[in-house]
Amino acid sequence: QMMKHAWDNYKRYAWGLNELKPISKQGHSSNLFGNIQGATIVDALDTLYIMEMKEEFKEAKEWVEKNLDFNVNAEISVFEVNIRFVGGLLSAYYLSGEEVFRKKAVELGEKLLPAFNTPTGIPWALLNIKSGIGRNWPWASGGSSILAEFGTLHLEFVHLSHLSGNPVFAEKVMNIRKVLNRLDKPEGLYPNYLNPSSGQWGQHHVSIGGLGDSFYEYLLKAWLMSDKSDEEGKKMYYEAVQAIETHLIRKSSGGLTYIAEWKGGLLEHKMGHLTCFAGGMFALGADGAPSDKTGHHIELGAEIARTCHESYDRTSMKLGPEAFRFDGGVEAIATRQNEKYYILRPEVIETYMYMWRLTHDPKYRQWGWEAVEALEKHCRVDGGYSGIRDVYNNHESHDDVQQSFFLSETLKYLYLLFSEDDLLPFEHWVFNTEAHPLPVLHKDDGNKEENQK
């Protein structure tokens, strides 16, 4: 019903546009997608499919067939378009088998290729998909590309090669690894900034939240998606986690485990909402950890889940802030006004879903239900769902945006949290960072296809 409310209102007030403004009841355009349109439709396709909302899926598919157009003069974020559009189309294809989604995914993948035309092959952050000219965010350290952006293309690009028969996509992302493996890493950590021309790190800032997060997620998932044959991805993941544990993970005096940020060797005792995905990641990776560490990685996941739940529980609205701190006498609380907002993000619920699947401890469903109640009470409005400006206030000030990831991630992870484990089982599916499920490429898949021919 939550999905229906979000979808129906998007359809009523913003159909074909990127996102919905649920208070002003009109479309919302974000410059992340240039003038590519329909972000909510593409992001929501697989959620509609999984929830068996057949009519809605059909109308979404028809829109994609008739209107999704990449021949536009648009400067886009390579990362955002990849995780939401390429990822959304790939999942829709694998779930439904409808050829249109495969075709559109490959077409869009080809449009993204000029982003890799840099001296090192580390892609630009921004690309004009008509001219093929790329550049980086003007705010990024010394013209650098961002770790979480160029490090979050791997899963989708491996599938693009698999589905198109063209190795170029996989080659591009394998080269990113090669560049990273040639570089010295400070204390074994990966800085968030890398210059695509010189191939050198920018500022030595390290984060498992914004600017770093999904790079680590994709190392683990690349290994899982390869049916555990990508040994390089596996090694890079477990070595990175080791360095994160040593240098970034700390325990507060009140006993809460958190992941701090690292700035040139100094710790900032702050954890972002985005960082909360790491609980699920640690638990998902527990199985592949050295045998004496399996329980430890699950435990780490459980501790991060608990800390992130506290960040929700310590607000008036029971929804978590964008960032919370462990200094100046506070624990798991936002202290700065500009960190008190909640924009319908999924990461905490994502971690509950992984923890539930991997432990079946009922508290994760209880915590998920608390989030449902809070969303219904504070974010649901007549025209859809809106983010909140200050979760510590007793009165809602809505930000008037229904983010597309609310439909692709937050609602999907909630649905999975309350479903049986055999809906998208982990042995066969990995979720991209926008919660789009991609099938594990089993080692004998190639032979199977050969045999079928």
Ligand code: DMJ
């Ligand atoms: C989503 O687009 C993805 O989850 C991404 O990895 C991080 N930010 C948003 C959700 O918060």
